[in-house]
Amino acid sequence: ETGVTQTPRHLVMGMTNKKSLKCEQHLGHNAMYWYKQSAKKPLELMFVYNFKEQTENNSVPSRFSPECPNSSHLFLHLHTLQPEDSALYLCASSQDPVNSGQGYHNEQFFGPGTRLTVL
Amino acid sequence: KQEVTQIPAALSVPEGENLVLNCSFTDSAIYNLQWFRQDPGKGLTSLLLIQSSQREQTSGRLNASLDKSSGRSTLYIAASQPGDSATYLCAVRRAGYSTLTFGKGTMLLVSP
Numbered sequence: 197e198t199g200v201t202q203t204p205r206h207l208v209m210g211m212t213n214k215k216s217l218k219c220e221q222h223l224g225h226n227a228m229y230w231y232k233q234s235a236k237k238p239l240e241l242m243f244v245y246n247f248k249e250q251t252e253n254n255s256v257p258s259r260f261s262p263e264c265p266n267s268s269h270l271f272l273h274l275h276t277l278q279p280e281d282s283a284l285y286l287c288a289s290s291q292d293p294v295n296s297g298q299g300y301h302n303e304q305f306f307g308p309g310t311r312l313t314v315l
Numbered sequence: 316k317q318e319v320t321q322i323p324a325a326l327s328v329p330e331g332e333n334l335v336l337n338c339s340f341t342d343s344a345i346y347n348l349q350w351f352r353q354d355p356g357k358g359l360t361s362l363l364l365i366q367s368s369q370r371e372q373t374s375g376r377l378n379a380s381l382d383k384s385s386g387r388s389t390l391y392i393a394a395s396q397p398g399d400s401a402t403y404l405c406a407v408r409r410a411g412y413s414t415l416t417f418g419k420g421t422m423l424l425v426s427p
Contacts, residue, residue, distance in 0.1 A: 200358075227413060238319070239359075239404070239417040251413060286358055292413060303349055304415060306359035 198222055200307035202287050208313045209277065217272040217310050219287030227292040228270040229304065230262060233284040245270060246292060277314045284309045317342045321405055321418035328395055329426055336390040336421045338405030343383050349415065350379050350390050351404040359404065363390070367410075395425045 200221045209215050221228060230242040242256045245264040259281075261273040270287055288304040318341045328334055338348070347366045351359040363372045363379040365388070371380040378391040392399060402422045406415040 202358075229413070236419075238419050239406075239415075241414050244413045246413065254414075284356070288359075290413075303347075303361050303364040305361060306351075308358040309356075311356065 200287060200289055200305055202285075202307040202310050204310060205308065206311045206313075208315065209274070210315050211277060211279070213277075214273070214275040216274065217285055217287075217312075219270040219272075219307055221268055221270075221287075221289035221305070221307075223289055223291075223305060225289040225291045225305075226267050227290045228264060228267070229288040229290075230270065230272050231286040231288065231306075233286060233309070235283075239286070242272075274312075277312075279314050282312055282314045284311050317345075317407060317409060317416040319405060319407055319416050319418035321403075321421050323421060324419065325422040325424075327424045327426065330395060330397060332395050332425075333391070333393050334395055334423075336392070336403050336405075336423070338388040338390070338418055340386045340388075340407045340416070342409070343386050344410045345383065345407045346410045347408045348379075348381055348388050349406045349408070350377075350388075351406065353402045353404060353420070355402075362403075392423075395423075397425050397427050399423060399425050 203218045227246045232240045241254050243262045244251045263271040286309045287307040290304045320339045322337045349364045350362045365372045365381040376393040381388045402420040404420045406417045
């Protein structure tokens with residue numbers, strides 16, 4: 197496997213289900229991200245992890261719960277979702293400096309996404 | 316709050332044409348700007364990254380420019396091909412943050 201992989205690629209779930217999205221990066225990066233892409237809206241950042249520590253939470257509802265056990269893996273745990281949560285969920289990774297704000301941040305590489313449908 | 320606007324929202328051209336996609340952003344305090352390509356239902360492919368101190372970057376038939384002071388970037392595609400058909404997204408990275416702010420994209424269709 198190369199680059200950034202995501203599983204599953206497609207997921208259909210009911211509002212009472214609990215499911216998890218998985219992301220794995222094979223690039224040796226130290227930062228990972230979850231984005232949400234809804235129809236007709238720009239990509240929205242959800243969470244950022246740098247060296248396994250969550251550094252940003254973009255006012256995401258608690259029904260979305262991220263987990264980053266190591267710098268190569270990122271999960272998004274889903275529970276009691278709403279139909280409006282249906283979207284393409286994209287994972288990305290990058291090699292960022294240790295101290296945010298110093299030096300240039302390198303480009304982000306994206307996975308293929310998980311198409312989520314909530315019934 | 317940073318806002319990114321991409322014009323046009325959609326563009327249809329015949330094969331072989333040179334074309335320009337536009338991106339503007341409201342806050343010039345950026346670290347870099349990145350252009351992506353997204354095929355329908357797929358993830359994003361990074362095309363070009365321009366650091367805030369740079370004026371342009373080139374990769375093959377693609378050339379991206381950055382005018383940070385005016386808050387603008389353009390993506391120039393030379394000799395367009397049907398395989399270039401996709402949505403092109405512009406994203407800016409705020410100085411000191413990991414956050415990328417995206418535009419809504421330009422949907423490009425290149426017909427044979």
